[in-house]
Amino acid sequence: MSSQLAALCAVTSFLWLINSVEDHQIVEQPRLSSTLILLIASFTSYAISHFSAWLPGANGRFDDELGLSSTGNKTKPISQRNLPKKPRRYFVLILIICIILRLESFHRVTADLQCSKPGLEAFLPLLIIAYQLYASPRRARTFDDEREEFTQTMYEAFSDFVAKSLYVAVISTSLLSFGVYLALTSEPKSTLFCSSRNDWAKFVVFVQWTGVVLDAAIVIIAWRILAWARTTKSRLRTLAGILLVSGLGAGLLWVMSGDRMGGDPLFWFDCVIDGLTLATLLVSSSLLAPEGGNVLGLVGVVTFITGLLISLHKVFTLGSWENVSGWATWGAVVAISVGFSLFVYSTDVRRVAFIHRSLVVFLLLLLVIAVSIFTPIKMSKGMNAHPLSKIIYDARVESDRWLIHADYSDSLPAAVREYQERNHGRAPPKGFDKWWEFANEKKSPIMDHFKQMGDDILPFWGISPVKLREDTRRAAKEFDMALLKIQNGTAKHNLPQTNPYKAVMDELVELTKDFAEHLPDFEMAINLEERPRVLAPWDQIQRSAAAGMKRKKSSSLLPGGGSRDDESVEDDMPEPKLAENADKTDMLRNAMQPDALRELTALTCPTGTKVRSGVHWDIRDFCSSCAKPQSNGQFLTNQGLSLELCHQPDLMRLHSFHMAAVEVLPFTDLLPIFSRSKTDNYADIILPLKRPSELKEPFPPKSQPFEKNQKKLFYREKISRVFSPKELLRGGQQERLVHLTNLAPFSTQKHRMLLPNAKRDKAHYREVLTAPVNSLLPFDVAFSSYSPCDITLASCPHDFSSHSIKESTTTDPFKNQYILTLDTDTGPSPLFPSVLASPGNVPFLSTIFKEWYTERLRPWVHFVPVDIRFQALHSTLAYFVGLKDQTKEHGSTDGRWIANHGARWASEALRREDRQVYLFRLMLEWGRLVDDDGGRGGG
Known part of the structure; x- marks a missing residue:
């Protein structure tokens, strides 16, 4: 039972590692994270060695009170067990070199993962059994064997034949590996492509195979070294020493590569967790080392469980666009089930996670029968009508409902009530009545739905008017920024005649002429770049938004414009700075690289979301879980949800916005900057600003x-x-x-x-x-x-x-x-x-x-x-x-x-008049925020 507990710990920790690495940031800095994880696993293994007597399956060759080992129904002295050949002294050095090379091969493959082939790791059991057949061939039949067979039952005779047959061992392992390979290769692929001009890409598959061979070498050499340890304590300390030296070797490569040092607390946390989990895996596996040939059994069990879980997922997705091959799915399940059923007998695996092998084989038989019935039924079902026909019909119905919701109020009092219901109970800003008249005059089809505007403005309710005015001036002094000033009912900007964006700001000023007289005095920092600028952390925005939610307008709706304190707006306007006039060499040298940009972007997501918790590195395979929330089958149906990045980590490596260096660095604190567009992670305030090219086109x-x-x-x-x-x-x-x-x-x-x-x-x-x-x-x-x-x-x-x-x-x-x-x-x-x-x-x-x-x-x-x-x-x-x-x-x-x-x-x-209506309402909202007497209820 103790050895089964150790095996269960080994399998569980392995599955946790391979499933969690996708959500961790360790792949972003592979050499540094490898060094840290190995060192943490080393220290943990050494610490555990002090409690070796309490561990399940602690049975070193010379541990006290462990002179016998149970094998089947017979009891043999430990000295007679099927131990591997005694390792040579230089095996430890070879093992450490193999570990370091394996890590490097993994880093190389992940750097060009789209050029790799899925499923090659499934053939690891085949490599191990090939070595075992070469190093320890099955013993010849003796007279005692024949006499024992004469007294065996049919079941015992079958079990004994399977256990001693070379053919069964090879066939069962081959079937198991092939079935897992089938399951792993049926995943839909992403559209990232492998360039034929990339010389290194031509060797990615070769490096993959090299990595699998190194895996087999690491398992075999470690098994030989640990199996001959004198005691459990010495075994764990040997393991700790191997990990320590391997970690130092990986660290030396990290120093030589010149990679940066990670600073994100989540990165360090991931390294600690993965280091502890790796220690659990290795310590549990090392406790099974004295079981002799059972190393193949452990590798086979892990391969089986991994492949079976993937195959079952494939069964449930049969007929969908994610799984179009019913025969491949059926073949994977059958090959894994049949192969493992023979495998547990050929390797003498008595139990699988506390379940007796007889019950496991019976359950696999039931699974094969169920899948054989379910697969043809599911694959023949199909669709009677094209799903887009229904998607388009439903979209039209939903559009009609949305338009009613967006244009609900038919009078000013009704509009005020709608505003309060949709804006956390807050009354409209001063001048809202003038906006209502203006919107009606312009025949705006949208009178109530301005959710994007409300979401953009909300975080700034938690900032005092004085600081907002100071931050506006601060932002206006940065590259490619303009300052728009509303004073005494007139709009103007600070761009000179030679500025290439002057026509854009002139057009924006022109939009305000029909309603500027109803606006309070204020200033706005306008981002002239296409790229948004405010990449503030989610925690900061939430704190500011929560503070803003508590502040409501204390006075009732007032007609006309708001406060116009001439001293509230500075007369001087800062000189604009153009990025194109800056030193390009310096800008390129100081540009933010994509990995740093992705780290900042991750901080804008809520805790626990996929982007915040880790980095998506499996760029070869399609991320179904990323696309599924906003999709119906293949087709995108929820456009709003598709614009939210935090549940779609794969977009970080599928869109050039997240993959190109940024010359003009984003602001990482909450500044009031108005931009024409943004992604969901940026805190810019959207306004209807035209592009220079749009001014020239009809x-x-x-x-x-x-x-x-x-x-x-x-x-x-x-x-x-x-x-x-x-x-x-x-x-x-x-x-x-x-x-x-x-x-x-x-x-x-x-x-x-x-x-x-x-x-x-x-x-x-x-x-x-x-x-x-x-x-x-x-x-x-x-x-x-x-x-x-x-x-x-x-x-x-x-x-x-x-x-x-x-x-x-x-x-x-x-x-x-x-x-x-x-x-x-x-x-x-x-x-x-x-x-x-x-x-x-x-x-x-x-x-x-x-x-x-x-x-x-x-x-x-x-x-x-x-x-x-x-x-x-x-x-x-x-x-x-x-x-x-x-x-x-x-x-x-x-x-x-x-x-x-x-x-x-x-x-x-989307007319010019609709841009005016949007801009008028946005400016009323902003004017209230920066006005000391704007009825904010605090500051």
Whole structure:
């Protein structure tokens, strides 16, 4: 029983490690974390050695009171047990070298994980049994064996045959490894690609195999060393010494690499937890070392449990887009079950986690029968109708309900009540009556729903007016910032005639002319960059928001404008600073690197969320749990939830916004900065600020009817970056899109799509070769030019295969029925508003950004949402245009309806007048916050 407890601890700690590493930050600094974990495990093992007599299964060769060992129904002296060959003196040194090399191979593979092959680790048991067959061949049959067989029962004879048969041992281990391999290789893959121009990527699979061989060497050598330890105490201290020297060796490599020192408390906490868990795994495993050949049994049990859990998950997802191969799932379950059933007898594993092997085999038999019945039924079920038909219908119904909620009040008193109900009981600001009249005059379709504005403003209610005014001036003195001043009913800004953003601020001032007389005096710091600027920690924002929730307007609604103290606004305005005039060399030297940016972004998420708790490093496989909350099958349905990053850690390595160096550093404290767009993690206040390019283009653009446009999905992008890290070149959303839709004909990359069956009466998710499907779908996706870096500053060649990028001149996008708009490296696509306003085009929108109008648009009603992972891009386009000679056009009518409805809504809710209505209300809210007599109830 004691050895079973040790085995249970070993298996449990191993499963905990492999499942928790995905949520930990240790992969972000691999060499440092490896050093710390090994050292912590070493110290822990040494400490445990002082309590060796209390440990389960403590049975060193010369421990007191342990002169006998039970083996089956017979009792043999320990000296006669099947111990491995006695280790040589240099084995300890070899083991330490193997551990260090294994860690390095793991770091190398994870650096190019998208080039690796899944499931190779499943063949570890095969390598171990190959060694055992070579080093310790099964003993020859003797007269005693034959006499014993004569008196055995049929069951005992079968068990004895299995235990002594070389063929059964090899076959059972092979089946087990193959079944686990099948389970591990059926995961959907992400769209990150492995560049053929990356020489190192060609050796990733070789390094993977090297790592598996090193794993086998580590297990075998450690088993030989620990099995011959004189006592349990000496065994644990030997283990502690090996870990200590290995940790020091890993630390030396860390120092030589020049990697930075981690400073996040969560990183250190993860290292401590993983170090303690590793110590538990190794100590528990070392207690089983004197069991002789049982090292294969332990490795097999761990492999079995891991593979079985993955296979059962696959069974439950049969028929969904996550699992399209029923036969692979069935084969994995059968191979694992049959293989392990034979394996427990061939390796003499009596119990699996306290469960007798006979019961385990019986349960596996029941599992095989159940899966054999369930799999064909589930796979033949299919879908009678395309899910997008229902998704679009439901979206239309929900859109109608939302519009009623957004435009509920029909009078000023009703609007005041709605405001109080939606803003924590707080009364509207002074001048709200003038805003109501203005909004009605401009025929605004939205009178009550300004949730984004309320969420943006709320944290600043916890800051005093004096500090807000000081912080505004402080922010206005930074790079690419402007100061907008409202004084005595007039708006002005501080940008000189030569500033390239002057036209943008002029247009913003022009928007205020119709209502500036109703505004109090205040100043606003305007971010001129596309990239948002305020990356404040979640704890700070929550404290400020909680303080603001307690403050309510103490006076009733007052007509007219608010307080106008001429001394409340300074007369002098700071000189603006342009980043383009700064020293580029210094800016590049001091730029924030992607890993540091991701760490700051993680701090903006609530405690316990996936992004806050760890770093997503498995970029090879699709993160189903990340996409599932906002999706229906493959398809994105909840656009609002998709813009929230904290439950989607994979987006940190799938979007260029999180993967490029930042020259102008973000603010890490809560500053009142107004920006045109932001992601959910930034605390900027969104305002309707146009881009310089939008001032030059006609709006809405000229377009022809939907039917006259080409039936294509069009995308063009010009990429020009100062510096592009390798991970951005293989994983940025623009690069992934162009690569995915322009694969060479000989490419073996696969994609999962919703396709009809042979009778065309049902639809099923199927895995198909991507390249042939690309030729059947009307993709017109390319870069108009691609220059990922300035070679005068950094050597950074294109990380594209010749077939995965096609450079072309930009053509008129509005001559295509479907136009895909993607975020840039710093913000949302500037093309999207124009596409939305065109009745001849359907906008396909893929974004992580929010703008002032984001909450006014409904997915599948005004635009087609596309997940940034692109898992449903092919299925979505096939729904609208059909697949040549294979599927019908289900969504042509829906496409025309979305194009017309989106354009009509843009002409009603995204006009210049709607920007004025939004800006007027935003300025009233801000004017109240910075006014000492604004009725805040405190400060």
